[in-house]
Each structure stands twice: as C-alpha cells, then as structure tokens.
Amino acid sequence: MNINENYKNLEESYLFSTVAKKVNEFVQKNPDKKVIRLGIGDVTRPLCKAVIEALHKAVDEMGVQATFRGYGPEQGYDFLRKAVSEYYMKRNVTLELDEIFISDGAKSDIGNILDIFSKDNTVLVPDPVYPVYVDTNVMAGRKVMFADANGGNSFLPLPDESVKADIIYICSPNNPTGAVYNKEQLKKWVDYALKNEAVILFDAAYECFVSDDSLPRSIYEIEGAKNCAIEFCSLSKTAGFTGTRCGYTIVPKALGKLNKFWLRRQTTKFNGVPYIIQRGAEAVFSEKGQLEIKENINYYKENAKIISETLDKCGIWHVGGKHSPYIWLKCPNNMSSWEFFDFLLEKIQVVGTPGAGFGKNGEGYFRLTSFGSKENTIEAMERFEKIFS
Secondary structure, eight states: OOOOGGGGGSOOOOHHHHHHHHHHHHHHHOTTSOOEEOOOOSOOSOOOHHHHHHHHHHHHHHTSTTTOOOSOOTTOOHHHHHHHHHHHHTTTOOOOGGGEEEESOHHHHHHHGGGGSOTTOEEEEEESOOHHHHHHHHHHTOEEEEEEOOGGGTTOOOOOTTOOOSEEEEESSOTTTOOOOOHHHHHHHHHHHHHHTOEEEEEOTTGGGOOOTTSOSSGGGSTTGGGTEEEEEESHHHHSTTTTOOEEEEOOGGGTHHHHHHHHHHHHHOOOOOHHHHHHHHHHTSHHHHHHHHHHHHHHHHHHHHHHHHHHHTTOOEEESSSSSEEEEEOGGGOOHHHHHHHHHHHHOEEOEEGGGGOGGGTTEEEEESOSOHHHHHHHHHHHHHHHO
C-alpha cells in the first residue's frame, strides 16, 4: 500500500483555527466585552418562505407511496435543470438541460471536476485565492502558478501572454477580495484561453450580488466562452443553502468530450442531490422565491454599503462591497494582516479575517464580510470611526 505523497505538499491551514483560538482566549479574559464577528463567510438569514413551503411539500410526498422517490438522476431532476436554464435565459444565455449538472454545492464540483483532466496540466490561480483551488491541484500533483492580484490592478489580474496555462481559475465576484471583472476584462481571459487551448473554471458563487447590468454574472455572457469555460454556481449565498447544500455546474457541449466525461464521472462517483433539496432549490427560481431571496441579498448588500462608506470616511483603501458580500481593505499604518487582527480585537472587539491566510499577496490586507446582522454591522463601524477618523 502506497499513500498519495502529494498530501505532504499541502500547507497546513491555520487561518480559521487561529482566528477562533485568539477570539476564544480574548473572550475568556474579557467576558464583559461584546465581540462582533465580521469575518464569517457563512450566511445568517434563514431560508425564504417559498423554499420552506417547497421543502415541506416534498417531505410529505416522500411519505406517500404514489409520490415517493428513490434514487434520482445523478445529474439532477429535469424540473430543477429547467429552472436553472430559464434563470440563465433571463441574461440571454441559452443552455441545454444536459449541459446543467445539479450538485451539492460549488466547492465539491470545483474539486471533483479535476477528475476529468490530466495531472500533467499546468494550473493558474490568482493570489490571493480561495484555498480549494490550490489544495485540490496540489493533492493531484499538478504544477500551480499564480496570477499576481494586487492593489495596482484592483485585485483583477489579466492574462500574461508569456505564461502558458492549461487550467485557469477565475472567481468573480471574488472571494476573498470582492473584486468584479467587467466584460472587457473577462473577454481577455476568454481570448487567452481559446488561444492557448486552455479551460477556464469560472466560480460564479456570488453572482447574485451583482446589481449592475453592465457587469457579467456568467462567463457565458462573453462571446466564445462556451468553447473554453466551465461554470460553477451555488445556492449557498444566493438563497442561504450553506447548510442545505445545492448548486450546479455548467459544462457546455461545445467543450466536446468534457461534457460526456463529466456525466460519466458523476454517474460513477455521485448519487445525486436529494429530491427534497432539489424541490427546495426549484422554489428559489420561482417568481416568489426570487423576490424573497432578493430581500436577503439586499440586506447583506446594505451591510456591505455601511462598511464601505465607513472605510471611505476613515480614508482606508478597499475594494469589494458594492457587488459582493466581501470587503477587502488595506491595513492602516502599514500593519501586517495579523497585527491588524490583534489591533481590532484588542481595541474595538471587531473580528475579521487576515488577508495573509489567502496567499502571499494577501499580506497587509484584511477581509470583512456583510453576513452579520445590520445592528452589529452598524455598531462595529461606529467603533471603527472612533479609532480611525
């Protein structure tokens, strides 16, 4: 028996465990002080009524012989794939049902999609980056290169023609920075991929936060993208499905064998998302569901606006917040990411996420999120103003 030695090349992930340890130690020493957490990347608003009603109805169906469901199609029920297709049609993106694959979330498919690619492929990811992009490729032994995302390019790197990559990761709106590519910028990546016969893995998990119609929410809004891109999306942030688990992956037939290979992979290694969950997901795309989830998204966006406006008042450079639940700021007074973390915790009891945990280019930066309550967000920003204004 031999183990996969590539696992030894993974860097230990101390980020969130260290954050939790520091916060817990502070709380134990200062039980009378209120700590406000703006570092969490999880939603806090409950599932909308349309989803709850659909879930209850589906549960009842499972208790009746005539409507009971056993194994479902691994690629998802047609009723949900049709709902996803109609959702894309609103943005003038036409998808066939067998190009849509229902999953238990974007994270799983972003890692699992690599099964259909050779280990010899060279991978390009932005830095700072969502760790899953890097770690899943390190596990497979692929060569990973980094696109330099920094303050100079507003954390939106563009292709370098001198670099040859086979698999390219793009997340827009971005986690952790909140930066969003426009159509012209994405077109440059599509053109680069087509020229180099590369595939773009496009993470659209936060597309629901984009409110400017001139900004793309799907890479398929870009001409030529169906010939070079696979898109992943999740209902986690869109509809609060972080604990309910449902998402979808688009593999266009224009990618040739990749569509069939992904179908073969899923039918072999995946048993599909539960019927009950898929009925709840279908309700997300209903007229009622769309109105209700928009209320939650607007709630988070209002929190982001409060944070962004406060940072502006304090003269703190940042990106994100407008079309994203994440705000990525430059640490004041040349503090390092962890120095700023400790400073906020000790001085005003506000918790965020040190940017250094997302890559070397994250050093000196800090991530705040808008997923808390409005009351806590306002209080946290009042504390910010007192020490930075």
